[in-house]
Amino acid sequence: MNSLDLFRDIEPQLEKVEQELVRAITTEISLLKEASVHLVKAGGKRLRPAFVLLSGSFYSSSLDGLIPLAVALELVHMATLVHDDVIDNSFTRRGQKTVKACWGNRVSLYSGNYILAKSLSLIAAYERPDIIDILATVSMKVCEGEIIQMLSCFDVGQGYKDYLRRIERKTALLMSLSCQTGALVGGAPADKVTVLRRFGYYLGMAFQITDDVLDFVASEEVLGKPVGSDIRQGIITLPALYALREGKDSQLLASILCSPERCKNEAEDAIDMVLSSGGIDYALKVACSYAEKARSLLKSLPDVPARNVLDRIAEFVVTRDF
Amino acid sequence: MNSLDLFRDIEPQLEKVEQELVRAITTEISLLKEASVHLVKAGGKRLRPAFVLLSGSFYSSSLDGLIPLAVALELVHMATLVHDDVIDNSFTRRGQKTVKACWGNRVSLYSGNYILAKSLSLIAAYERPDIIDILATVSMKVCEGEIIQMLSCFDVGQGYKDYLRRIERKTALLMSLSCQTGALVGGAPADKVTVLRRFGYYLGMAFQITDDVLDFVASEEVLGKPVGSDIRQGIITLPALYALREGKDSQLLASILCSPERCKNEAEDAIDMVLSSGGIDYALKVACSYAEKARSLLKSLPDVPARNVLDRIAEFVVTRDF
Structure with missing residues (x-):
C-alpha cells in the first residue's frame, strides 16, 4: 500500500487541488510564475490538502468549498520548503532541482513570500x-x-x-x-x-x-x-x-x-x-x-x-x- | 524641520506604537526575541504607523483602536527589511548592524517570518x-x-x-x-x-x-x-x-x-x-x-x-x- 491508495476516496478533489494550486500562483511576472509552478510541479504527498478535505467531510456533503483552504495550506507548506532551501543551501529536493538551484536566493525568498501572501488571500475569502x-x-x-x-x-x-x-x-x-x-x-x-x-x-x-x-x-x-x-x-x-x-x-x-x-x-x-x-x-x-x-x-x-x-x-x- | 516635528500631534500614540512593537514580538525563544527587538530598536521613521493613525483620526475620536494596526503594518515593513538584508547580504542598515550580521541568515529569515505572522495575528483581531x-x-x-x-x-x-x-x-x-x-x-x-x-x-x-x-x-x-x-x-x-x-x-x-x-x-x-x-x-x-x-x-x-x-x-x- 502507498499513501496514494489511502486517498482514493478523495481523488477527484485532490485532482482539483492540483489544478487550483497552479491557478493560484498565476502572476503576470513570468519569472515568478515559472518559479512557483516549478515548486508546485516538484510535487509532494499533498498530505495537508488531504487532511483538510477528509476532516471537512464529516459534516459537509460537498467538498468543493474546502478546496481553496486545502490549496492555501499546501501553499503555506511549500513556502516553508522554498525558504528552507535558501537557508540550507539545498540544490535538490525530492530528487529535483530546487527553485534556489534554478533561479537563486532572491527569487526563492520572494516566491516563498508571494505564495504565503496568496495563501492568505485564499483564506481571507472565507471571511x-x-x-x-x-x-x-x-x-x-x-x-x-x-x-x-x-x-x-x-x-x-x-x-x-x-x-x-x-x-x-x-x-x-x-x-x-x-x-x-x-x-x-x-x-x-x-x-x-x-x-x-x-x-x-x-x-x-x-x-x-x-x-x-x-x-x-x-x-x-x-x-x-x-x-x-x-x-x-x-x-x-x-x-x-x-x-x-x-x-x-x-x-x-x-x-x-x-x-x-x-x-x-x-x-x-x-x-x-x-x-x-x-x-x-x-x-x-x-x-x-x-x-x-x-x-x-x-x-x-x-x-x-x-x-x-x-x-x-x-x-x-x-x-x-x- | 524634520519628519518628527510633523508627527508632534500624534506623539503619544507613536510612543505607544513603539512600546507595543516590543511587546508584540515577545516570545519565549530568547534568541528570536533578541533578534526581533534588535530590529525594532534599529528604528526607522515609523511612517506607516503615522499614516495609519492620521488617516484613522478623520472619523474616529480615539486613536487607541488604531494602534494594533499601526504596529502590524510597521512589522510587515520590518519583515521586508530583514528579508532584504539576507538577499542583499547587508551587514549594516541605518548605520547599525543587521540581524543577519549579528545572527546569520537562518535567524534573519525566520525572525522575518515570525514578525509577519505576528502582524497577521494583530490584524486578525479586528475581525x-x-x-x-x-x-x-x-x-x-x-x-x-x-x-x-x-x-x-x-x-x-x-x-x-x-x-x-x-x-x-x-x-x-x-x-x-x-x-x-x-x-x-x-x-x-x-x-x-x-x-x-x-x-x-x-x-x-x-x-x-x-x-x-x-x-x-x-x-x-x-x-x-x-x-x-x-x-x-x-x-x-x-x-x-x-x-x-x-x-x-x-x-x-x-x-x-x-x-x-x-x-x-x-x-x-x-x-x-x-x-x-x-x-x-x-x-x-x-x-x-x-x-x-x-x-x-x-x-x-x-x-x-x-x-x-x-x-x-x-x-x-x-x-x-x-
Missing part, C-alpha cells in the same frame, strides 16, 4: 477571522520551531521533551491546523473540531517520529537524500536521543554528536551506534502510541467514509516501509 | 476580512515588485513606466495600504477611504522618487550608505532614466549602466553624467506633481488637525534636505 487567527498563531510557532531546531543542533544534553516540542512545531501543528480548519469550514460542531485538531496533532507527531526513523533505516532512493542526513547536520532525533541515554557506546556517540566536524566524518559510526542501541524500536513505539491516540479519537466522530480513511492513514504512518 | 484581503493583495504585489526590480537591473532599455510600476510596488502600495486601512478601522465612509488610499499612493510615489534623488545628492552621513548605491547595484532610477534619454553623454552612460562591472568601477562618472543631465530636476518635478495630487485630495476630507499634518508631510517629502 473567518478565527481561521486567520489560528493560522497566524501556528505560523509563529513554526518559526519558533525553526530557531529551536537550530539551537538544539549538536546539543547532546537535550531531553526527550525538547525533541517532542521541536517536532510539534516542525510538523504536528500544521497537520493539526489542517484538520482543525477543515473541520471548521466543513461546519463541524466545536467539540468535534477539537477532536479533529487533536487527531491531526497526534498524527503529525507520529508522522515526524517515523520520518526521523526513516532517516536512519530507509534507502537513499526512498529518502531522496543520503541516509543519516539528520546526524550529518547535527540534528539529534529520537533514536539518537535514546542511544545517547541507553546505548552501550553512549559516551563515544555523545563525543561525535556534539562536534560538527565529527558528525560529518563519523556519521556512519554514529548511525551504527544508534541502530545497535535499540533506538529505532523505541522511537517506533513512541510513534505507535501517538498513532494509537489519534485513532482512538476517531471513535467519537460520525461513521462516514473519511473516518475509515483517517484511521488507515494513522495506521499507515507507523507501518510504512521500515 | 475584518476586507483588511486581510487588502493586505494579502498588496503583499503579493510587493513580492512581484522585488522580482521586477531584480529583472530591471542593468536594463538601460526600460522606460519611465517601468520605473513607476516598480516604485509603486516597492513603496507606494504599502503607504497606500496604511492610509486605507487606517481609514477603514477609523470608520471613514467608503468614498473617504478611497480618498485616503489614493493620498497614500501618491505620497508614496513622491516619497520613493525623492528617496531615489537623495541617493544621488545627499551625503553619505544622511543616507547611512554610500552615495550612488543604486547605480552601483545597477538599479536605474528616474534621474538616471532621464539622463539616458536626454543627457548629452547618454550613449556613454548606457554603456556603463548596462554592465555590472562598470557600474561598480565607474559609478562616480555615471553619477556626474546624471547630475549634469538635469535628471535631478526632472525627477523632483515628477515627485512634486505626485505630492500636489496627494495634497489636492485632502481638500475633500474633514478639516481636522490630521488634514493639516498630512498636507505638511506631502510638502515635506518633496522639500527635504536637497
Whole structure:
C-alpha cells in the first residue's frame, strides 16, 4: 500500500487541488510564475490538502468549498520548503532541482513570500477571522520551531521533551491546523473540531517520529537524500536521543554528536551506534502510541467514509516501509 | 524641520506604537526575541504607523483602536527589511548592524517570518476580512515588485513606466495600504477611504522618487550608505532614466549602466553624467506633481488637525534636505 491508495476516496478533489494550486500562483511576472509552478510541479504527498478535505467531510456533503483552504495550506507548506532551501543551501529536493538551484536566493525568498501572501488571500475569502487567527498563531510557532531546531543542533544534553516540542512545531501543528480548519469550514460542531485538531496533532507527531526513523533505516532512493542526513547536520532525533541515554557506546556517540566536524566524518559510526542501541524500536513505539491516540479519537466522530480513511492513514504512518 | 516635528500631534500614540512593537514580538525563544527587538530598536521613521493613525483620526475620536494596526503594518515593513538584508547580504542598515550580521541568515529569515505572522495575528483581531484581503493583495504585489526590480537591473532599455510600476510596488502600495486601512478601522465612509488610499499612493510615489534623488545628492552621513548605491547595484532610477534619454553623454552612460562591472568601477562618472543631465530636476518635478495630487485630495476630507499634518508631510517629502 502507498499513501496514494489511502486517498482514493478523495481523488477527484485532490485532482482539483492540483489544478487550483497552479491557478493560484498565476502572476503576470513570468519569472515568478515559472518559479512557483516549478515548486508546485516538484510535487509532494499533498498530505495537508488531504487532511483538510477528509476532516471537512464529516459534516459537509460537498467538498468543493474546502478546496481553496486545502490549496492555501499546501501553499503555506511549500513556502516553508522554498525558504528552507535558501537557508540550507539545498540544490535538490525530492530528487529535483530546487527553485534556489534554478533561479537563486532572491527569487526563492520572494516566491516563498508571494505564495504565503496568496495563501492568505485564499483564506481571507472565507471571511473567518478565527481561521486567520489560528493560522497566524501556528505560523509563529513554526518559526519558533525553526530557531529551536537550530539551537538544539549538536546539543547532546537535550531531553526527550525538547525533541517532542521541536517536532510539534516542525510538523504536528500544521497537520493539526489542517484538520482543525477543515473541520471548521466543513461546519463541524466545536467539540468535534477539537477532536479533529487533536487527531491531526497526534498524527503529525507520529508522522515526524517515523520520518526521523526513516532517516536512519530507509534507502537513499526512498529518502531522496543520503541516509543519516539528520546526524550529518547535527540534528539529534529520537533514536539518537535514546542511544545517547541507553546505548552501550553512549559516551563515544555523545563525543561525535556534539562536534560538527565529527558528525560529518563519523556519521556512519554514529548511525551504527544508534541502530545497535535499540533506538529505532523505541522511537517506533513512541510513534505507535501517538498513532494509537489519534485513532482512538476517531471513535467519537460520525461513521462516514473519511473516518475509515483517517484511521488507515494513522495506521499507515507507523507501518510504512521500515 | 524634520519628519518628527510633523508627527508632534500624534506623539503619544507613536510612543505607544513603539512600546507595543516590543511587546508584540515577545516570545519565549530568547534568541528570536533578541533578534526581533534588535530590529525594532534599529528604528526607522515609523511612517506607516503615522499614516495609519492620521488617516484613522478623520472619523474616529480615539486613536487607541488604531494602534494594533499601526504596529502590524510597521512589522510587515520590518519583515521586508530583514528579508532584504539576507538577499542583499547587508551587514549594516541605518548605520547599525543587521540581524543577519549579528545572527546569520537562518535567524534573519525566520525572525522575518515570525514578525509577519505576528502582524497577521494583530490584524486578525479586528475581525475584518476586507483588511486581510487588502493586505494579502498588496503583499503579493510587493513580492512581484522585488522580482521586477531584480529583472530591471542593468536594463538601460526600460522606460519611465517601468520605473513607476516598480516604485509603486516597492513603496507606494504599502503607504497606500496604511492610509486605507487606517481609514477603514477609523470608520471613514467608503468614498473617504478611497480618498485616503489614493493620498497614500501618491505620497508614496513622491516619497520613493525623492528617496531615489537623495541617493544621488545627499551625503553619505544622511543616507547611512554610500552615495550612488543604486547605480552601483545597477538599479536605474528616474534621474538616471532621464539622463539616458536626454543627457548629452547618454550613449556613454548606457554603456556603463548596462554592465555590472562598470557600474561598480565607474559609478562616480555615471553619477556626474546624471547630475549634469538635469535628471535631478526632472525627477523632483515628477515627485512634486505626485505630492500636489496627494495634497489636492485632502481638500475633500474633514478639516481636522490630521488634514493639516498630512498636507505638511506631502510638502515635506518633496522639500527635504536637497
